[in-house]
Amino acid sequence: MKLDAALDFYLQHLRVERALSNNTVMAYGRDLGKLLAFADSQGVAEIEQVDLGVVSGWIREMSKSGLGPRSSARHLSSARGLCKFLMREGILRADPTELAARPRFGRKLPRALGEQEMLTLIEAPSPDTLRGLRDRAMLSMMYAAGLRVSELVQLTIGDVDRARGVVSALGKGKKRRLVPLGEVALDHLTAYLTAREADFAARAAARGASAAAVTQLLFPSPRGGKLTRQAFWKIVGRTARGAGIRGHVHPHQLRHSFATHLLSGGADLRSVQTLLGHANVATTEIYTHVSQDRVRDAYRKAHPRA
Numbered sequence: 001m002k003l004d005a006a007l008d009f010y011l012q013h014l015r016v017e018r019a020l021s022n023n024t025v026m027a028y029g030r031d032l033g034k035l036l037a038f039a040d041s042q043g044v045a046e047i048e049q050v051d052l053g054v055v056s057g058w059i060r061e062m063s064k065s066g067l068g069p070r071s072s073a074r075h076l077s078s079a080r081g082l083c084k085f086l087m088r089e090g091i092l093r094a095d096p097t098e099l100a101a102r103p104r105f106g107r108k109l110p111r112a113l114g115e116q117e118m119l120t121l122i123e124a125p126s127p128d129t130l131r132g133l134r135d136r137a138m139l140s141m142m143y144a145a146g147l148r149v150s151e152l153v154q155l156t157i158g159d160v161d162r163a164r165g166v167v168s169a170l171g172k173g174k175k176r177r178l179v180p181l182g183e184v185a186l187d188h189l190t191a192y193l194t195a196r197e198a199d200f201a202a203r204a205a206a207r208g209a210s211a212a213a214v215t216q217l218l219f220p221s222p223r224g225g226k227l228t229r230q231a232f233w234k235i236v237g238r239t240a241r242g243a244g245i246r247g248h249v250h251p252h253q254l255r256h257s258f259a260t261h262l263l264s265g266g267a268d269l270r271s272v273q274t275l276l277g278h279a280n281v282a283t284t285e286i287y288t289h290v291s292q293d294r295v296r297d298a299y300r301k302a303h304p305r306a
Contacts, residue, residue, distance in 0.1 A: 001091055003036040006047035009089075010082050031078040034058070048092060055079065055100045073102055112260035113253055117245055118143055121236075122188075124243035130195050131222070135235055137185075137192035138219050142251065144185035145169065146258035146276050149251045153227045155218040157193075162186060171277040179275055259284070 001009070011029055014020045020028075038058040039050050055076075062072045079097050086092040113121065122139045126132035142152055151169040159168045165186055166178045181189070221227045232251055240249035255276070262272050273284040 001047050002045065003039060003047055006086060007032055007036055010085050013085060028078050031075045032082055034075065035079050047086065051096045052099055055096050059100060076100060076102060111253060112257040115261060118257055120243045121240055121245060124239045130199050133192040133195050134219055135239060137188045140185040140188040141167065141181065142254040143258055144182045145179040146255050148255060149229045149232055153219065153229060153232060156216045157218055158216065160189065160218065162190065177277045
């Protein structure tokens with residue numbers, strides 16, 4: 001079967017039997033049209049002549065043309081759909097895309113804030129208000145313990161042992177881990193809790209409320225309920241902008257910064273894995289690349305022959 005005829009046959013199947021929208025069918029047509037155009041450039045006229053070499057060459061050509069791995073993967077997926085259909089129809093005996101290597105997605109390295117940026121961010125909230133003290137304590141604990149947002153917002157007062165200087169975080173898979181807190185984070189937390197207790201006592205006296213009515217959440221919302229992840233995102237973004245930190249700053253960068261600064265300071269990978277609560281050390285290894293990038297940058301800036 002001719003290349004164009006095979007493509008028209010498949011698109012008609014998508015349009016009629018699978019009832020896909022015209023825009024979706026056109027998108028398949030564009031992707032597969034590139035494969036068939038490449039096959040034609042290689043002297044292939046029949047769909048039965050398209051083999052693994054043609055498909056692999058097409059993938060390499062897409063990469064050379066600047067097409068990203070995700071787009072290349074989408075094109076390959078479209079080609080696999082075409083070939084599977086033609087096999088069901090008895091037109092192809094084998095699927096030439098079956099052994100084609102799927103484009104690999106490079107892992108996007110997290111951007112860690114610098115140590116001075118972290119200090120600026122943590123000290124930005126006003127210590128003159130209860131909300132400011134709360135925000136400062138949250139940012140400080142997030143960075144000091146490398147917590148996830150979900151772990152931070154569900155902390156209770158009982159999850160922190162200030163005498164021992166540790167926090168018990170409930171991570172993924174309902175697994176708990178103990179993470180030490182530094183003196184700065186503990187000082188910020190103590191200042192917040194002291195002000196919070198005084199504020200509650202004053203409101204309880206004014207309203208005649210029972211002292212037992214205080215929430216056990218460590219960082220409640222202004223209404224006393226659980227702080228949402230979205231609310232914390234807004235707190236981080238607003239605080240970063242107010243502190244003059246450039247770029248979009250999000251909560252997970254505090255966790256990135258925690259891991260990167262530990263590795264830069266000489267901590268071993270397994271210890272950082274345990275502190276982050278990663279089940280697999282391979283997840284933690286991404287931070288070694290960040291740390292190495294910083295070492296290279298420092299080398300280039302400092303070495304006279306770099």
